[in-house]
Amino acid sequence: MKTKLNYALLMTSLSLGLAANITHAESTKKAPIVKVSAEHAHKTIHWGYDGAGSPKAWPTLKTEYVLCGSGQRQSPVDVYSSKFANLFPVQFNYRDVVLQPLNNGHTLQANYTDTVTTKNSVIIGGTSYPIASNTKKYSSSLMLGDVPYELLQFHYHAPSEHALNGQHYAMEVDLVHRNADGNIAIVGVFLKKGTHNKVLQNVLDNVSVTINQPRIIQELLINATDLLPNKRDYFYYNGSLTTPPCTENVNWMVMKNPIEVSEKQVAHFIKLIGNNARSLQPLNWREPLGSL
Numbered sequence: 001m002k003t004k005l006n007y008a009l010l011m012t013s014l015s016l017g018l019a020a021n022i023t024h025a026e027s028t029k030k031a032p033i034v035k036v037s038a039e040h041a042h043k044t045i046h047w048g049y050d051g052a053g054s055p056k057a058w059p060t061l062k063t064e065y066v067l068c069g070s071g072q073r074q075s076p077v078d079v080y081s082s083k084f085a086n087l088f089p090v091q092f093n094y095r096d097v098v099l100q101p102l103n104n105g106h107t108l109q110a111n112y113t114d115t116v117t118t119k120n121s122v123i124i125g126g127t128s129y130p131i132a133s134n135t136k137k138y139s140s141s142l143m144l145g146d147v148p149y150e151l152l153q154f155h156y157h158a159p160s161e162h163a164l165n166g167q168h169y170a171m172e173v174d175l176v177h178r179n180a181d182g183n184i185a186i187v188g189v190f191l192k193k194g195t196h197n198k199v200l201q202n203v204l205d206n207v208s209v210t211i212n213q214p215r216i217i218q219e220l221l222i223n224a225t226d227l228l229p230n231k232r233d234y235f236y237y238n239g240s241l242t243t244p245p246c247t248e249n250v251n252w253m254v255m256k257n258p259i260e261v262s263e264k265q266v267a268h269f270i271k272l273i274g275n276n277a278r279s280l281q282p283l284n285w286r287e288p289l290g291s292l
């Protein structure tokens, strides 16, 4: 219970700075009523992917979740190639970091922080001295045009949340970034069934089965570059977080080319988390742009 609240708070804090730009579309429809049996009525229903907390009920669970129902720029969507444009160049500066896996009950993720302890040391006079941690040396970022966005975490969905020309993939990994103004940019990468995926295996092997118990695996370095396809063509559109509070004005870049994951790994993920994909949302007036 606590876990899920914490996650909601995290996502809320991620979206700080966006709120001012968001205009809510007034909804004239009444929110659907969630039926709760009498003996459970005193309990708070937490968001999830099935049962009383399923995506259809998200807007009714908390007032902060209203955009999950009334938002007009929601994610995920079906990306397709009809318009191509010279999109801003995206430059990835992903470095090796110590693996910090987390099972938050909704997904498995790897966290990035500025205070990653590294094993760096300096040798003076034959003695090895550790260099102070709390260094930004290992933080990862991307440049969207000339604006730096820091990588906060990446997490997985099964099946993929986005679709490409109506086609879903076995999984999707989302790399969540934030700039100094609090704006969010997420890079989504499809995973198709094929060969074993090293990064996911590291997460599966080291994550705690206990919900919300973060770990730091000092001896294991990962690099988010390994999650990117070799060809970096992408679709850009303006969307939202795909989990409550469904905050809008998120810069989405969905990679056109998938990476691979083995069938066994998909099954392992689903065994731990279950299916965790929100359904496709209407594009409304939006049209994803394909990079040239």
Ligand SMILES: [Zn+2]
Residues within 6 Å of the ligand: 155, 156, 157, 174, 242
């Ligand atoms: Zn996601």
